[in-house]
Amino acid sequence: MTNRSSLSAILLFLFFSASSAQHNVRTERISGSAGDVLEDNPVGKLKVYVYELPSKYNKKLLQKDPRCLTHMFAAEIFMHRFLLSSPVRTLNPDEADWFYAPIYPTCDLTPTGLPLPFKSPRMMRSAIQLISSNWPYWNKTEGADHFFVVPHDFGACFHYQVDLHMSLLDKIVEYSLSGDLYVKQEEKAIERGILPLLQRATLVQTFGQRNHVCLDQGSITIPPFAPPQKMHAHLIPPDVPRSIFVYFRGLFYDVNNDPEGGYYARGARAAVWENFKNNPLFDISTDHPTTYYEDMQRSIFCLCPLGWAPWSPRLVEAVVFGCIPVIIADDIVLPFADAIPWEEIGVFVAEKDVPELDTILTSIPTEVILRKQRLLANPSMKQAMLFPQPAQPGDAFHQILNGLARKLPHDASVYLKAGEKVLNWTAGPVGDLKPW
Amino acid sequence: MKLSALHQSYLNRRRSPLDSSVDAPSKSFLAVFWLVLHCLCCLISLLLGFRFSRLVFFFLVSTPSSSNLYSPPFRPDLPPPRIDLTPSNATTAEVKTSSSRVVVGRHGILIRPWPHPDPVEVMKAHRIIERVQREQKAVFGAGGKGSRTVIAVTPTYVRTFQALHLNGVMHSLMLVPYDVVWIVVEAGGVSNETASIVAKSGVRVIHVGFDQRMPNTWEDRGKVEVLMRLRALRVVKEEKLDGVVMFADDSNMHSMEFFDEIQNVKWFGAVSVGILAHSGNAEEMVMSMDKRREMVDEVEERSSLPVQGPACNATDKLIGWHVFNTLPYAGKSAVYIDDVAAVLPQKLEWCGFVLNSRILWDEAESKPEWVKEFGLLNENEGVESPLSLLNDPSMVEPLGSCGRQVLLWWLRVEARADSKFPPGWVIDPPLEITVAAKRTPWPDVPPEPPTKKKDQMSLSQGNNNVVVIPKQQQQQQQQQQQRSSKVRKPKRRSKRNKHEAKPTDTTTQVSSSTKHHQERN
Numbered sequence: 001m002t003n004r005s006s007l008s009a010i011l012l013f014l015f016f017s018a019s020s021a022q023h024n025v026r027t028e029r030i031s032g033s034a035g036d037v038l039e040d041n042p043v044g045k046l047k048v049y050v051y052e053l054p055s056k057y058n059k060k061l062l063q064k065d066p067r068c069l070t071h072m073f074a075a076e077i078f079m080h081r082f083l084l085s086s087p088v089r090t091l092n093p094d095e096a097d098w099f100y101a102p103i104y105p106t107c108d109l110t111p112t113g114l115p116l117p118f119k120s121p122r123m124m125r126s127a128i129q130l131i132s133s134n135w136p137y138w139n140k141t142e143g144a145d146h147f148f149v150v151p152h153d154f155g156a157c158f159h160y161q162v163d164l165h166m167s168l169l170d171k172i173v174e175y176s177l178s179g180d181l182y183v184k185q186e187e188k189a190i191e192r193g194i195l196p197l198l199q200r201a202t203l204v205q206t207f208g209q210r211n212h213v214c215l216d217q218g219s220i221t222i223p224p225f226a227p228p229q230k231m232h233a234h235l236i237p238p239d240v241p242r243s244i245f246v247y248f249r250g251l252f253y254d255v256n257n258d259p260e261g262g263y264y265a266r267g268a269r270a271a272v273w274e275n276f277k278n279n280p281l282f283d284i285s286t287d288h289p290t291t292y293y294e295d296m297q298r299s300i301f302c303l304c305p306l307g308w309a310p311w312s313p314r315l316v317e318a319v320v321f322g323c324i325p326v327i328i329a330d331d332i333v334l335p336f337a338d339a340i341p342w343e344e345i346g347v348f349v350a351e352k353d354v355p356e357l358d359t360i361l362t363s364i365p366t367e368v369i370l371r372k373q374r375l376l377a378n379p380s381m382k383q384a385m386l387f388p389q390p391a392q393p394g395d396a397f398h399q400i401l402n403g404l405a406r407k408l409p410h411d412a413s414v415y416l417k418a419g420e421k422v423l424n425w426t427a428g429p430v431g432d433l434k435p436w
Numbered sequence: 437m438k439l440s441a442l443h444q445s446y447l448n449r450r451r452s453p454l455d456s457s458v459d460a461p462s463k464s465f466l467a468v469f470w471l472v473l474h475c476l477c478c479l480i481s482l483l484l485g486f487r488f489s490r491l492v493f494f495f496l497v498s499t500p501s502s503s504n505l506y507s508p509p510f511r512p513d514l515p516p517p518r519i520d521l522t523p524s525n526a527t528t529a530e531v532k533t534s535s536s537r538v539v540v541g542r543h544g545i546l547i548r549p550w551p552h553p554d555p556v557e558v559m560k561a562h563r564i565i566e567r568v569q570r571e572q573k574a575v576f577g578a579g580g581k582g583s584r585t586v587i588a589v590t591p592t593y594v595r596t597f598q599a600l601h602l603n604g605v606m607h608s609l610m611l612v613p614y615d616v617v618w619i620v621v622e623a624g625g626v627s628n629e630t631a632s633i634v635a636k637s638g639v640r641v642i643h644v645g646f647d648q649r650m651p652n653t654w655e656d657r658g659k660v661e662v663l664m665r666l667r668a669l670r671v672v673k674e675e676k677l678d679g680v681v682m683f684a685d686d687s688n689m690h691s692m693e694f695f696d697e698i699q700n701v702k703w704f705g706a707v708s709v710g711i712l713a714h715s716g717n718a719e720e721m722v723m724s725m726d727k728r729r730e731m732v733d734e735v736e737e738r739s740s741l742p743v744q745g746p747a748c749n750a751t752d753k754l755i756g757w758h759v760f761n762t763l764p765y766a767g768k769s770a771v772y773i774d775d776v777a778a779v780l781p782q783k784l785e786w787c788g789f790v791l792n793s794r795i796l797w798d799e800a801e802s803k804p805e806w807v808k809e810f811g812l813l814n815e816n817e818g819v820e821s822p823l824s825l826l827n828d829p830s831m832v833e834p835l836g837s838c839g840r841q842v843l844l845w846w847l848r849v850e851a852r853a854d855s856k857f858p859p860g861w862v863i864d865p866p867l868e869i870t871v872a873a874k875r876t877p878w879p880d881v882p883p884e885p886p887t888k889k890k891d892q893m894s895l896s897q898g899n900n901n902v903v904v905i906p907k908q909q910q911q912q913q914q915q916q917q918q919r920s921s922k923v924r925k926p927k928r929r930s931k932r933n934k935h936e937a938k939p940t941d942t943t944t945q946v947s948s949s950t951k952h953h954q955e956r957n
C-alpha cells in the first residue's frame with residue numbers, strides 16, 4: 001500500500017513538475033495543516049443522527065419568514081436539509097458518532113431583515129431540555145458528541161439589544177453616555193459568554209476570533225452563506241484583464257448605530273476610507289453597483305475588513321471570483337482553517353497597519369501574487385466556500401462533515417459515568433431561564 | 437475621573453437589575469443629577485452647534501497622541517476621534533481570557549499624516565497589474581491554448597520605400613502579444629541600413645543575407661522572393677525554431693487579430709488576404725472597375741472581391757481557393773517595378789499561409805504524412821506557392837472562420853528604380869544652398885543660415901516657392917529633366933510653405949524657372 005502510494009506520489013510530482021515547467025500552470029493544490037483534505041469524502045467516516053424535533057423549532061419559523069433562506073445565516077437551514085438526505089445520516093442512534101438537533105435560532109428577522117437573537121437562548125435551552133428528556137444520548141455525554149449550527153454574529157453567545165429590565169431613565173442615561181445601545185452588543189455578548197448548556201457541544205459557527213469568549217476551542221468555523229447561483233450568474237470570461245488594484249464596496253461608518261465612529265469595525269474601515277479615499281489605486285466607496293460581482297472579477301485585491309463581527313461574506317465572494325482577499329481583522333479565525341492554508345491564499349493586515357495598506361500591498365512580490373491567484377483558481381477551493389443546492393462533492397457541507405470526522409474518534413473522557421453532571425442548568429442571565 | 441467612576445458604578449448596578457430596589461434613594465439622586473447635567477449639555481450644544489458633552493469628555497480623558505498619528509481638522513458636528521480610549525469600557529466588561537489582543541470598545545481612527553498616494557508605490561502597483569494581466573493572457577488568452585512563438589519571415593532589400601514598409605511591419609510585430617522571432621532575408625547581402633532599421637524592433641531578429649540582387653520586374657522579383665523565403669525556412673529548420681511561421685512581406689499590413697488567429701493552426705493553415713491592386717493612375721482604376729462589372733457573370737469561383745484565400749462549403753470544409761481576378765487587368769499590369777499600372781499578385785500569395793514550424797524539422801516523428809520532407813525540396817523546380825510543401829493540399833486548415841475574416845492586406849507600392857533617397861534617411865553632409873521659403877507678397881531679408889557653409893540666394897519675388905537643394909544635385913537634376921522621355925507627371929512636387937524653410941529640410945525637386953510653378957496643380 002505504501003509502495004503504491006509513493007509511486008503515485010512520484011508520478012504526481014513528475015506530472016506537476018512537467019506541467020509547471022510549461023510556465024502556464026493554472027491552479028495549485030491546496031493543503032492546510034490537516035493535509036490535502038479539501039477533496040476528502042466524508043461518507044463512511046462518520047455517522048450522524050438527526051433528532052426529530054417539533055416543527056416549532058424549525059419549519060414553523062421558516063414558514064413565518066421565508067427570508068431566512070437567503071440571508072447570510074441561511075447555512076443552518078441548508079445544513080439541516082443536507083443532512084436529512086445525506087448518506088452519512090443514520091436512523092439508528094446507537095451507532096451514530098455525532099448527533100444533530102435542527103434548530104434555526106437566527107430565523108427571527110426584523111422587518112429590515114436583520115436577525116434578532118432575542119429569543120434564541122431560550123429556544124436553544126428549551127430544545128436541549130427536550131432532547132435530554134426524550135432521548136438518553138444527551139445525558140450520556142452532556143452534549144459532547146452533539147453539534148449545533150449557530151451562524152450568528154457572535155456564535156453561541158447570543159446577545160440582544162436592550163436589557164428588558166432597564167427603565168426609561170436608564171436608557172436615556174445609557175444613551176447619552178455611550179453613544180447608543182447597539183454598540184454595546186459585543187460587550188454584552190462577551191458578558192454572557194457561550195450559552196452554558198452548549199459548553200461541551202461542538203459549535204459550527206461563522207464567528208471565529210482567537211482568544212475570544214465566544215469561540216470555543218473545538219468549534220468548526222464555516223463561511224457565511226452566499227447564494228451560489230447568483231454568483232455564478234455573474235461570471236465573466238477569465239481573460240478579461242484585472243485592472244482594478246484594490247476593490248471594496250460597503251460601509252465605512254455605520255451612522256445609524258455608531259455616529260462618531262470608533263466602534264464600528266474598531267475604526268479600521270474608517271481608517272481605510274480616510275487614508276485611501278484619494279488614492280486612484282483604491283476603488284472604494286459605499287454605493288451598491290449592479291456590477292459588484294463583475295467588478296470583483298476585475299480586481300486583484302478585495303478588502304475584507306471586519307464589520308460589527310470579524311467575518312464577512314466578502315471573503316466567500318473574493319474566493320469565488322479569484323480576487324485575493326485582504327483580511328483586516330485581528331485574530332480572526334477563518335473558515336476551515338485546518339484544511340485551507342489561509343496565510344498562503346490571502347493577505348493579512350493588522351488593524352494598526354491600515355494606514356500603510358498601500359505600501360504593504362505594493363511590496364508583495366509579483367511571484368507571490370501570482371501564486372495566490374493560482375491557489376484561488378483551484379476549483380476545489382471555490383467549491384469549499386459554497387453551500388450549493390443540491391449539495392455537491394467538496395462543498396462546504398462536506399467540509400463540515402470532514403471537520404467533524406477529523407475530530408473522531410471521541411476521547412474517552414467525553415463519556416460521563418452514570419449520574420455525573422457537569423453542566424449547570426441554571427447558569428446564565430435570568431431572562432434565559434424562561435420557557436420558550 | 438469622576439465620570440468614569442460613576443460610569444463604573446452605574447454599570448455595576450446594571451448587572452443585577454433585580455437588585456435595584458436596594459439603593460433606590462441614591463439611584464434617584466444620581467439619576468436626577470445626570471438628567472440635569474444632560475439638559476445643561478443639551479442647551480450648550482444647541483447654542484454652540486455641536487455635541488458639547490463629547491468634547492468635554494475628550495479633553496478630560498484623552499491621552500497624548502503618538503507623533504505619527506494625525507487628527508483630522510475639527511469638525512463641529514463630529515468631534516475628533518479619540519486615539520485610544522479603551523480602558524474604562526474594556527475593564528468593566530468581564531473578559532474571560534486575559535490574553536486577548538483585541539479589545540472591545542471605542543478605538544481611534546488611525547490616519548497617517550499625508551493620506552495621499554505615493555508615486556513610487558503607484559508605479560509599483562501598475563507594474564504588478566501589468567504582470568498579472570500578462571499572466572492572465574498567457575494562461576487564458578487565445579482561447580486558453582497558451583501562446584506559441586510567431587516566426588515572421590520577411591524578404592526585403594534596400595530601396596527608397598524600404599524604410600516605409602519595414603517600419604510598418606516592425607511596428608505590427610512589436611505589438612504582437614506573443615514571443616516573436618523575425619527572420620529578415622535581405623537581397624544583395626546584409627546591409628547596415630536594413631540592420632539599423634530592424635535593430636529598433638526589440639524582438640529577436642535573425643538577419644540573413646541572400647546573394648542575389650533584387651531584379652527590376654515584378655515577375656522576377658516574385659521568384660527571388662520565393663527563394664529568399666525558402667532560405668528563411670531553412671534557417672527555421674536548422675535552428676529548430678518552434679512556433680507558427682507566417683510570411684510578413686514588408687509592404688503588407690497585418691491586423692492584430694491575425695496573430696491571435698494563427699495561434700490556432702495545427703499544421704498548415706490558410707487565411708484570407710485582401711488584395712489591394714493599386715495603380716498610381718486613377719483613370720486606369722476606373723476603367724478596370726468597369727471591365728470587371730462587364731464580366732460579372734463569370735464562373736462562380738472567380739469572386740469579384742479582391743480577396744485571396746480558402747473557400748469553404750456549407751460545412752466549413754475546404755473545397756478550393758479564392759484567387760484574385762486578374763482578367764480585367766490583362767495586358768495593363770505593371771511589369772517594371774516603377775510602372776504606373778496596377779501591380780498584381782501571384783496566383784497564391786505566400787502571405788496567406790501559415791505553418792507549424794515542426795513541418796520543416798528533420799525528424800518525421802509527429803509530422804503528418806501529407807507533408808513533404810522539407811529538406812528534400814528542390815528549389816530549382818519552381819516552387820510557386822507554399823502548397824508545394826504539401827503532398828495533399830486538401831489538408832490545409834482554413835482559419836479566420838473559414839476565410840470569412842480578412843486578416844491582412846497585400847499591397848505593392850514602390851518608387852522608381854532610380855529614385856534617390858539619402859542613405860538611412862539621414863542627410864549627411866547637410867544641404868548647402870538655402871533659400872528663404874515664403875508666400876508673403878512683400879520682399880524681405882533672407883534669414884541667417886545656422887551653419888557656416890551655406891551660400892545664400894535670395895529670391896525677391898513674392899510668389900515664389902522655395903527650394904533647398906544640395907549644390908551637387910542641382911546639376912544632375914537639370915540634366916535629368918532634359919533627358920527624361922516619359923511624361924508621367926510633372927516631376928516637381930513643389931510645396932507651398934507658409935513658414936520659413938529651415939536650411940536642411942525640404943527636398944523637393946524644382947526647376948529653376950518660375951513659369952512651371954504656375955502650371956502645377
